[in-house]
Amino acid sequence: MTDKQALKDRLIKEIDDRQDELIELCSQLIKIPSENPPGDSTEITTFIDEYLKDAGAETAWYESADKMFNLVSTIGEKKEGKHLIYCGHSDVVPAGDLDKWDFDPNSGAVEDGWLLGRGASDMKAGLGGLIYTFALLKKMNIDLPGQLTLAVVPDEETGGEYGVPWLLENKIIHGDGSLIAEPSSRYNPTIGQKGSYWFKLKVFGEPGHGSLSPLAGNNAITNMVDAIHEVRKLWDVDIKIPEEVQSLIDKSKRYMREVEKDREPFQEVLNRVTVNIGKIQGGTKANIIPESCEVEVDCRLPFGIEQDEVTAFLKEKLDALGMEYEITRFGFKSNANHTSADDPVCRAIIDNISYVTDHEAYGVMQWASSDARVFRSHQIPVLQYGPAYLPSIHGYNEKVKVENIIRCCKVYAAAVIDYLHE
Structure with a gap:
């Protein structure tokens, strides 16, 4: 010995x-x-x-x-x-x-x-x-x-x-x-x-009397519904896992199947951007067309996509909606x-x-x-x-x-x- x-x-x-x-x-x-x-x-x-x-x-x-x-x-x-x-x-x-x-x-x-x-x-x-x-x-x-x-x-x-x-x-x-x-x-x-990409998305509208919606004003909350639909498309992005980490991904999926067996249905998260709309706030009261709405989103990034690519994706999708918005990063930031x-x-x-x-x-x-x-x-x-x-x-x-x-x-x-x- x-x-x-x-x-x-x-x-x-x-x-x-x-x-x-x-x-x-x-x-x-x-x-x-x-x-x-x-x-x-x-x-x-x-x-x-x-x-x-x-x-x-x-x-x-x-x-x-x-x-x-x-x-x-x-x-x-x-x-x-x-x-x-x-x-x-x-x-x-x-x-x-x-x-x-x-x-x-x-x-x-x-x-x-x-x-x-x-x-x-x-x-x-x-x-x-x-x-x-x-x-x-x-x-x-x-x-x-x-x-x-x-x-x-x-x-x-x-x-x-x-x-x-x-x-x-x-x-x-x-x-x-x-x-x-x-x-x-x-x-x-x-x-x-996985990496972390947390952000606040704020969408702007135009206030007005609720009795005239949707013909009057510009409803920030309904705009946000459209925006969230686009944000959630991050999950569908096709990502190629780099060869140097494929073995680690494979072992991790084995772990999810054999050890934390309750995690078996979630193996796909290792290959995809997860999107959690964790908090939403907007409007003043029921009879006022809301002029702003904000959500906080937690995304986790797999190997094969980086933070600047997520930013570019979000900008492209949200710009196409033709609405006024702003994105602010907060919290965890990493690839x-x-x-x-x-x-x-x-x-x-x-x-x-x-x-x-x-x-x-x-x-x-x-x-x-x-x-x-x-x-x-x-x-x-x-x-x-x-x-x-x-x-x-x-x-x-x-x-x-x-x-x-x-x-x-x-x-x-x-x-x-x-x-x-x-």
């Missing part, structure tokens, strides 16, 4: 022996409210900071916006080696209607093998696993042939402007690869994602992106999922977006792997299995050893 292999096994055993400490950490994270909005990360950042300092790590705070704190810590002194970034967000989506929860969203309770509460799956259990592994490496004085940085960011759930993008643009963190503990399935980290399954950071995670579970593992696409797109835009290979009960994410009664938290933590520890020793 190699020294590297012995070290991996030693860390895995340590996590097994001290798993109660890991689960208690994740529970404490859930008990601390960190909904975004409003986005105040003061309390949870203070807790994590104290936890890391107790382990002997040095930390640095970076306030990117009011009460939004990024926390960064690095261990390992051999700067000639590789540099890996552990990354996780501390914010969670709002709990919503509390009457629809079967338990307190901030309970952090463990019942029947489940950890309960808002953020259990997205992503306080994954974040806890990263923090625990990072602190364990420090407490055990593990000699790393490179560096490991832990970046805890406060702003992912509203688009992430003040989290990972802020840290990278300000050159506060850097690395050769990154692991984000976003929720994933047991054997399938996400190594690619489809991926990291090769053969990249060392992907190999370190995928190989160690198989090592820890004795089961085939392979990377897949996600049909949503995350901070991974930002790392890739800065030429940092990245993948996502974290504990989750996927049906509960962003919903009521969010939870995650305790055994999944422990499994992921073991993978995190083994992967950093393989990656930095390669």
Whole structure:
């Protein structure tokens, strides 16, 4: 047995022996409210900071916006080696209607093998696993042939402007690869994602008395009906998937057929532009011809089409309607992106999922977006792997299995050893 292999096994055993400490950490994270909005990360950042300092790590705070704190810590002194970034967000989506929860969203309770509460799956259990592994490496004085940085960011759930993008643009963190503990399935980290094209479309008309419509005025709402019909044609655009990512698409469809079987009917989303008319607002009252109407649209872009092509398509279709309109981009903005399954950071995670579970593992696409797109835009290979009960994410009664938290933590520890020793 190699020294590297012995070290991996030693860390895995340590996590097994001290798993109660890991689960208690994740529970404490859930008990601390960190909904975004409003986005105040003061309390949870203070807790994590104290936890890391107790382990002997040095930390640095970076306030990117009011009460939004990024926390960064690095261990390992051999700067000639590789540099890996552990990354996780501390914010969670709002709990919503509390009457629809079967338990307190901030309970952090463990019942029947489940950890309960808002953020259990997205992503306080994954974040806890990263923090625990990072602190364990420090407490055990593990000699790393490179560096490991832990970046805890406060702003992912509203688009992430003040989290990972802020840290990278300000050159506060850097690395050769990154692991984000976003929720994933047991054997399938996400190594690619569709692009995002969110926009507001505003259509203008001419007001008048409702009793004279449609002979008088120019109804912005009925104009919007025509506009939406054209926008939805994005789904029908014939897109040729580039050959270099076809294998990833094929594996992702296999995943949808064999793993998340309820997703089998949705395989086509990996080849098409999805179009969600998510919000509409217009008019004043029933007897006034509306002079404006606005919709918010969420489009996700597959490989083979880019943002400027979507803009051109929309302009062509809407111009042909002869109406006055304006398009404003907001929110997520990215093209489809991926990291090769053969990249060392992907190999370190995928190989160690198989090592820890004795089961085939392979990377897949996600049909949503995350901070991974930002790392890739800065030429940092990245993948996502974290504990989750996927049906509960962003919903009521969010939870995650305790055994999944422990499994992921073991993978995190083994992967950093393989990656930095390669």
